[in-house]
Amino acid sequence: MKRSRLWAWSLFGIGAAYFLIPLIATFEFSLRMRRGAYSWDAYAAVFADPRFQATFSYSAFIALCTIVVGILLVVPAAYFVRLRLPHLRPIIEFVTLLPLIIPPIILVFGYIRLYNSSSWLPFTGSALATDLLLVFAYATLSLPLMYRAVDTGLRTIDVGTLTEAATILGANQVTILARIILPNILIAVLSGAFLTFAIVMGEFVIASLLSRPAFGPYLQLIGANRAYEPAALAIISFIITWGAMGTIQLLARFAPKTAARID
Amino acid sequence: MSNSPSTANPAAVSAGPVATGPVGGSAAKLFLLPAGLLGVAPFLIFAVMFLIAPTLYLVTAAFVDSAGNITIDNILALSDPQIVSAYDISLRISLASAGIGAAIGLAIALAVIRGGLPPQLRAALMTFSGVASNFAGVPLAFAFLATLGRLGLVTIILRTVFGVDLYRSGFNILSFWGLTITYLYFQIPLMIVIIAPAIDGLRREWSEAAATLGAKPWQFWRYVGLPVLWPNLLGTLSLLFANAFGAIATAYALTGSSLNIVPILLYAQIRGDVLHNPGLGAALALGMIVITAFANVIYLVIRTRAERWLK
Amino acid sequence: MAEQFLSIEKIVKSFGGNTVVHGVDLGFGKGEFISLLGPSGCGKTTILRMIAGFERPTAGRIVVEGKDITHLSPNQRKIGMVFQAYALFPNMNVADNIGFGLKVAGIPRDKARARVAEMLALIGLSGFEKRFPFELSGGQQQRVALARALAPRPRMLLLDEPLSALDAKIRVSLREQIRAIQRELGITTIFVTHDQEEALSISDRIVVLNAGKVEQFGTPFEVYNRPASRFVATFVGTLNTLQATVADAAKKTVAIDGQVVTIPALPATARSGETVALTMRPEAIAIANGVPRDIVLDGTVSEVNFLGSVIRLKIDLGANAINLDIFNDQHTPPPAHGTPVRIGIASGDVLVLDG
Ligand SMILES: Nc1ncnc2c1ncn2[C@@H]1O[C@H](COP(=O)(O)OP(=O)(O)O)[C@@H](O)[C@H]1O
Numbered sequence: 058m059k060r061s062r063l064w065a066w067s068l069f070g071i072g073a074a075y076f077l078i079p080l081i082a083t084f085e086f087s088l089r090m091r092r093g094a095y096s097w098d099a100y101a102a103v104f105a106d107p108r109f110q111a112t113f114s115y116s117a118f119i120a121l122c123t124i125v126v127g128i129l130l131v132v133p134a135a136y137f138v139r140l141r142l143p144h145l146r147p148i149i150e151f152v153t154l155l156p157l158i159i160p161p162i163i164l165v166f167g168y169i170r171l172y173n174s175s176s177w178l179p180f181t182g183s184a185l186a187t188d189l190l191l192v193f194a195y196a197t198l199s200l201p202l203m204y205r206a207v208d209t210g211l212r213t214i215d216v217g218t219l220t221e222a223a224t225i226l227g228a229n230q231v232t233i234l235a236r237i238i239l240p241n242i243l244i245a246v247l248s249g250a251f252l253t254f255a256i257v258m259g260e261f262v263i264a265s266l267l268s269r270p271a272f273g274p275y276l277q278l279i280g281a282n283r284a285y286e287p288a289a290l291a292i293i294s295f296i297i298t299w300g301a302m303g304t305i306q307l308l309a310r311f312a313p314k315t316a317a318r319i320d
Numbered sequence: 321m322s323n324s325p326s327t328a329n330p331a332a333v334s335a336g337p338v339a340t341g342p343v344g345g346s347a348a349k350l351f352l353l354p355a356g357l358l359g360v361a362p363f364l365i366f367a368v369m370f371l372i373a374p375t376l377y378l379v380t381a382a383f384v385d386s387a388g389n390i391t392i393d394n395i396l397a398l399s400d401p402q403i404v405s406a407y408d409i410s411l412r413i414s415l416a417s418a419g420i421g422a423a424i425g426l427a428i429a430l431a432v433i434r435g436g437l438p439p440q441l442r443a444a445l446m447t448f449s450g451v452a453s454n455f456a457g458v459p460l461a462f463a464f465l466a467t468l469g470r471l472g473l474v475t476i477i478l479r480t481v482f483g484v485d486l487y488r489s490g491f492n493i494l495s496f497w498g499l500t501i502t503y504l505y506f507q508i509p510l511m512i513v514i515i516a517p518a519i520d521g522l523r524r525e526w527s528e529a530a531a532t533l534g535a536k537p538w539q540f541w542r543y544v545g546l547p548v549l550w551p552n553l554l555g556t557l558s559l560l561f562a563n564a565f566g567a568i569a570t571a572y573a574l575t576g577s578s579l580n581i582v583p584i585l586l587y588a589q590i591r592g593d594v595l596h597n598p599g600l601g602a603a604l605a606l607g608m609i610v611i612t613a614f615a616n617v618i619y620l621v622i623r624t625r626a627e628r629w630l631k
Numbered sequence: 632m633a634e635q636f637l638s639i640e641k642i643v644k645s646f647g648g649n650t651v652v653h654g655v656d657l658g659f660g661k662g663e664f665i666s667l668l669g670p671s672g673c674g675k676t677t678i679l680r681m682i683a684g685f686e687r688p689t690a691g692r693i694v695v696e697g698k699d700i701t702h703l704s705p706n707q708r709k710i711g712m713v714f715q716a717y718a719l720f721p722n723m724n725v726a727d728n729i730g731f732g733l734k735v736a737g738i739p740r741d742k743a744r745a746r747v748a749e750m751l752a753l754i755g756l757s758g759f760e761k762r763f764p765f766e767l768s769g770g771q772q773q774r775v776a777l778a779r780a781l782a783p784r785p786r787m788l789l790l791d792e793p794l795s796a797l798d799a800k801i802r803v804s805l806r807e808q809i810r811a812i813q814r815e816l817g818i819t820t821i822f823v824t825h826d827q828e829e830a831l832s833i834s835d836r837i838v839v840l841n842a843g844k845v846e847q848f849g850t851p852f853e854v855y856n857r858p859a860s861r862f863v864a865t866f867v868g869t870l871n872t873l874q875a876t877v878a879d880a881a882k883k884t885v886a887i888d889g890q891v892v893t894i895p896a897l898p899a900t901a902r903s904g905e906t907v908a909l910t911m912r913p914e915a916i917a918i919a920n921g922v923p924r925d926i927v928l929d930g931t932v933s934e935v936n937f938l939g940s941v942i943r944l945k946i947d948l949g950a951n952a953i954n955l956d957i958f959n960d961q962h963t964p965p966p967a968h969g970t971p972v973r974i975g976i977a978s979g980d981v982l983v984l985d986g
């Protein structure tokens with residue numbers, strides 16, 4: 058019994074080392090900018106860069122739009138599948154799994170070919186339309202997360218009874234969804250939203266191939282041209298991811314007691 | 321009895337006459353369909369426009385030449401040595417990082433969930449895995465350059481403290497092993513995140529029953545634990561594989577275009593049409609789709625066979 | 632019992648600082664069917680798991696056939712166990728489940744197959760070899776679990792509330808089947824339950840537990856008719872209580888409702904003038920017509936519960952209310968609500984319980 062405990066501890070230790078050492082190394086590296094002494098110079102340089110501010114806010118805005126689109130698409134679909142159309146469940150679940158199988162580079166390649174400026178739906182024709190396409194692309198990437206989060210949330214509330222109760226009180230479908238269902242699964246939806254945010258902030262290939270001024274391509278550009286700023290940016294990105302995931306963990310504490318944890 | 325696809329839910333079948341209940345119920349609710357369909361329609365239309373149509377478009381484009389005629393030349397052109405080697409490296413990196421990531425992730429998850437470690441450790445591991453599994457792309461490349469690059473902390477410490485010169489002994493972060501080690505940073509946590517609920521599903525009574533029947537721990541894992549986890553393991557494995565196979569940002573930021581993997585080749589092709597043939601780009605993409613789809617078909621087939629006992 | 636097959640010697644179990652088993656001392660004979668009976672949380676499962684080897688006692692020993700097994704690991708104890716939630720291996724069919732213990736013991740395949748067939752016949756599920764657990768009903772699963780536990784010929788069988796997940800009907804028929812199989816194999820069996828009726832109906836002897844302590848250890852007849860404590864008396868069966876005043880402690884007389892009667896069970900510690908609670912089983916009370924009883928009380932019927940062969944009446948006696956059972960008589964309907972009745976109690980059936 059003691060020996061197996063030792064095994065477990067060592068495995069945990071190896072895992073912890075594997076994940077912490079790169080973080081420590083990156084942090085150490087990010088402090089090396091000034092010769093001979095540790096300093097925050099790399100961070101100062103990053104924050105002072107106007108492109109950092111511009112691309113960061115652009116990506117944050119795109120992420121927010123993605124979250125809104127994702128909620129509008131997924132919540133009604135998941136709700137009606139649970140309530141009325143259970144036979145569609147396999148189809149919907151298959152669709153939500155596709156983004157895990159089809160690489161993003163394939164999707165964006167398809168968009169560029171299918172929705173080019175001379176096509177019936179010229180998404181890549183103008184900057185604004187391309188921004189829209191970027192949002193849709195990210196919404197596609199976030200489908201698996203969003204759907205899983207929302208469906209988990211719906212499972213913990215009694216959708217059928219809530220709907221019947223609201224219908225008896227005279228509410229229509231839109232009211233039910235917006236006023237009854239959404240608030241009840243808010244925590245689950247927010248979990249999906251923060252995950253989406255983390256992913257959109259760091260995404261590279263779609264933004265790059267659609268030539269949008271997003272944070273991911275900016276990171277890549279800095280990486281190709283600077284020495285210490287990339288390490289600082291990696292730490293900043295890690296903190297963003299950590300913040301998003303930490304918020305999800307925190308939210309899970311407030312979720313209904315029966316809620317399955319999203320993690 | 322399980323070769324008909326309609327037996328996907330054996331419980332409903334064995335329930336006999338009761339099984340007709342839900343069918344009658346859904347028929348009675350038929351008049352409510354329009355509202356429901358209206359709610360699902362945007363989702364389905366969106367999926368067709370941004371998921372299915374672009375993919376199918378590329379699949380067909382792979383069989384069309386620049387004049388619009390049907391051809392298999394694009395597919396045949398994949399036999400170009402540069403492309404073949406790109407697929408080769410991509411496959412090897414994906415298989416290695418998925419296989420190793422799954423094995424290590426499973427071991428760590430088992431150790432922490434069933435190894436009698438304090439429960440707080442589990443919470444910490446799950447939170448951290450949630451973060452690390454999403455910490456991919458460009459920043460991950462930066463982190464590993466700062467760790468194992470020529471000036472990375474670990475490289476320096478190994479050289480100055482332990483006298484081991486990584487780079488002189490043939491290691492390179494811009495290589496197969498370099499990229500595999502980097503990918504493991506998100507593959508292992510992803511495995512942990514996905515497999516943990518499945519491990520929770522292994523009921524304590526199963527191992528206890530096995531023990532009272534005289535089984536040693538390895539016999540429990542050999543005959544019960546791993547077989548029960550098997551469908552989940554395979555599913556996660558194919559997911560990890562697809563995850564690595566389609567990943568580009570990390571590799572691109574790490575190596576520029578010096579490492580010849582399929583997504584980087586495709587990226588260069590989309591940017592600048594380096595292959596001078598739009599159909600060939602589609603064929604490259606088709607190859608990627610076929611490979612990730614194949615990995616998932618293997619999983620689905622095995623899962624269906626396991627479905628004999630899956631509820 | 633001179634020859635102890637299993638003895639549990641001064642077992643203590645604490646989880647952290649919380650002691651849940653307080654020095655339990657028990658000895659069972661070979662081939663006995665023992666029930667551990669007690670309310671939920673009293674430590675029954677913990678005791679069973681210590682016997683099986685899943686929990687280490689904080690103090691005390693467990694001895695089987697003269698050998699101390701306290702520190703033996705579960706897979707070396709040769710003790711079969713059946714769990715509440717069946718715990719069949721979901722990836723194996725019935726035959727493989729039952730044959731598991733034989734397989735890990737390295738029994739040759741043809742021998743194992745014969746043993747599996749024998750076990751299937753024993754539980755009445757021949758022909759179910761190829762079924763998977765999810766294709767079986769709860770009762771069938773539990774029978775397979777029983778066969779699986781018995782197949783490697785364990786020296787003892789432990790069952791932890793094996794019936795509580797099942798329907799009432801199946802519960803009764805399966806407990807009879809378990810008892811019949813146990814008799815046939817002569818295997819020492821410890822059966823954990825919180826259902827007193829279950830324990831009374833199938834056990835050779837019952838251990839009544841409360842809060843980690845043994846309240847009583849005896850045959851069902853003893854436990855029911857001579858409960859060692861108020862806890863046992865109330866937990867096992869239904870109990871009526873009548874308040875009375877001790878008239879003369881030396882003569883063991885009490886005054887109840889103006890009558891002075893001798894209560895043989897009155898403890899020597901009782902003092903004249905104090906109030907005592909007289910308790911008795913419903914079946915010890917009769918509607919006083921015919922059979923002479925020495926305690927006679929008047930009241931009215933306040934509730935009539937038709938239970939089938941027995942009818943339980945609740946009688947309002949003013950200060951007290953009691954339950955009594957009468958047999959169903961197909962020619963005489965039971966007394967109606969509000970009927971005045973006179974009841975009689977034989978003073979020899981009265982118990983006086985303290986605590
Ligand atoms: N592993 C454990 N850790 C802490 N407390 C436990 C553990 N197992 C049981 N207990 C406590 O011990 C007491 C007895 O539990 P148990 O033996 O399962 O009762 P029973 O089976 O009679 O219902 C309960 O209060 C329970 O909470």
Ligand SMILES: [Mg+2]
Pocket residue numbers: 672675676677792
């Ligand atoms: Mg219990």
